[in-house]
Amino acid sequence: MKLKLFSCAITLAGMLSAQAQHVMEVKTAKLGAPVSSTMYGLFFEDINFAADGGLYGELVKNRSFEFPQSYMGWRVFGNVELKNDGPFERCPHYVVLSDPGHKERRTGLQNEGYFGIGIEKGKEYRFSVWAKAPKGNSQIRVQLINEFTGEEHQEFVQQKLDITSSDWKQYEIVLKSKRTEPRAQLRIFLSSPNPVALEHVSLFPVDTYKGRKNGLRRDLAQALADMKPGVFRFPGGCIVEGTTLDSRYQWKNTIGRVENRPLNRNRWEDTFDYRYYADYYQSYGLGFFEFFQLCEDIGAEPLPVLSVGLACQFQNGESAHAKMDELQPFIDDCLDLIEFANGPADSKWGKIRAEMGHPEPFNMKYIGIGNEQWDTPYFERLKPFVAAVRAKYPNIKIVGTSGPDSEGKMFEKGWVAMKEQKADLVDEHFYRPESWFLGTPEAKERYGNCGALRYDSYDRKGPKVFAGEYACHGKGKKWNHYETSLYEAAFMTSLERNADIVEMATYAPLFAHIDGWQWRPDMIWYDNIRMFKSVSYYVQQMYAMNKGTNVLSLTTKDPGDKKGKKMVPVAGQEGMDGLFASSVYDKGTGEVIIKVINTSKQPQAVQLNLQGMTGERTAETLTLQHNGSMDDENTLDQPDKIRPVAGSVKCETTGKKQQTVLNDEVPAMAFRLYKVKK
Ligand code: AHR
Secondary structure, three states: OOOOEEOOOOOHHHHOOOOOOEEEEEEOOOOOOEOOOOOEEEEOOOOOOOOEOOOEOOOOOOOOOOOOOOOOOEEEEOEEEEEOOOOOOOOOOEEEEEOOOOOOOOOEEEEOEOOEEEEOOOOEEEEEEEEEOOOOOEEEEEEEEOOOOOOOOOEEEEEEEEEOOOOOEEEEEEEEOOOOEEEEEEEEEEOOOOOEEEEEEEEEEOOOHHHOOOOEOHHHHHHHHOOOOOEEEEOOOHHHOOOOHHHOOOHHHHOOOHHHOOOEEOHHHOOOHHHOOOOOEEOOOOOHHHHHHHHHHHOOEEEEEEOOOOOOOOOOOHHHOOOHHHOHHHHHHHHHHHHHHHOOOOOHHHHHHHHOOOOOOOOOOEEEEOOOOOHHHHHHHHHHHHHHHHHHOOOOEEEEEOOOOOOOHHHHHHHHHHHHOOOOEEEEEEEEOHHHHHOOHHHHHHHOOOHHHHHHHOOOOOOEEEEEEEEEOEOOEOOOOHHHHHHHHHHHHHHHHOOOOEEEEEEOOOEEEOOOOOOOOOOEEEOOOOEEEOHHHHHHHHHHOOOOOEEEOEEEEOOOOOOOOOEEOOEOOOOOOOEEEEEEEEOOOOEEEEEEEEOOOOOEEEEEEEEEEEOOOEEEEEEEEOOOOOOOOOOOOOOOOOOOEEEEEEOEEEOOOOEEEEEEEEOOOEEEEEEEEO
16 A cells, blocks of 8 residues: 555554455545435335234234134134124124023133234233124123143133123223233133124234324334335235235225225235145235325335236236226226325315325325236236326326346346336346345356446436345345345445435335245244344345435446556455445435445455545444354344444544545455444
């Protein structure tokens, strides 16, 4: 190094290992492209029991007896009759509990929840039920039980509830538990001679996110908020399409009072017979209103995705899809959704939103049309949707898709079609191995444009990129582990550097129940009472919380350029020793933020020349690093095993102008983020 370093008594440079130093030039005085506020977001799909059994706070499965097998999730005993002329026309089933016919016999029912019901010591649970007592006052006993205990009593909480009206009415009691039971059940006994009719039997924690009655599981929703996501894509994923068109996600069925939202079969019930869950349905209790509300709560732009009239293309041939002359109801769904979200409170759909408690518009700006569709069946169907949305809502940004692959013929064709149809954004999906994320020569040979230089060559004149689903899937190791998360971090430098073309990016999938998943890796895992954030979560969070407002040029000398003049991005190319880096400036905080990922097995010495900055400073750092096996991950028992750790590095100065220089050694297989006040 020719640079002469001043003013720092103990320079880190002296302590650096024998590795060659990597000098990077960061142009802090020249602001580059703005970083979109939507850049790092979340993608929610009801896969892996992410909604019912996950984020949605309801603890009772099949609460309205609407599953095709009416008692799925329930065990009934004694004199129980199923009826179907209940008070809610789209969920007409209910049960009548009558005297068992002998004083020593019992009538009742028991619900298993989702892999049990998670009950926590000291917490309150709201039991509610629609009921009537057709033959005079009746009573039920509501219990939380541990069926598999050796103790004298299975119940650990019990309360009586009088049903006092012969008309349907909602009753509510709050149960408080003195102990934690992760796999409890709900048991209801008829405890009067008179019969009782029960419908929509529900149990929620009182302490939901934001304290709402039809609310979300607090810890999971909080984890989303803690990421400060810029955008929230929902409700899928393949469930937008359905295994058949009639099981596609239909947003109109998900609004209005929860008791009357019809059940839908979950597409993920049908997908893998080696991880099969016959009881995977969508109650729609977490519906579009709740999604919009969540977006508002966590400060993310809502990005709903709707069916384009195609059932899942992987699972079906042409005959399964809506024909071209059958598309109008699907197009209406798009237009009506925009009115539901943004229309005045006296418009047809805006009125429903207002009645649900949100008279102000949700101010939705984006709509996705089609999930992961490809080829002519998609392109021809998309056209009338685009025309209709543009005509009525010219300011809404339309998100099209390039299909399930991140390269290849269909992908290219998708991009051409999206350009022709002037989509505002193209949703790309890539679940790819380590080599793809690192952009190794072998991966380039096999896949073409991959790795952290992927977006540098994209056409700047067409639609913007939405990396709508991506995750590094370890080759032969398709589960969450540290190494793949680190490679995601490395790849994400390319999203940041190319913020002029990449407008948003969302890792996928988001949630997984430890006892009921179909797909790995996932960002957040949980059981009935605990959760952990994966290393991928922390990677996403480090980017999302430090996205800055403008890109800064960060380059180094091209190791392949003999003259040593050409400057190139730091993107893991040959000679970079596994380093990836990018930089942004944050106008709000006045900070220069630099992200460096070292994917090599050795520590790497880096010198960051902060051009345009002078004087000594201290950089705050955040380091994600793991000294154990690269296959490790956080767990329910050790949720904090791997997480970013804060630190600091003293910057030095060089030259007459006293330019600020940051010298550091980035640990092997680590992601270090630097923040320096300008
Ligand atoms: O994220 C899991 C699935 O991957 C999504 O449902 C689908 O869009 C993609 O194939």
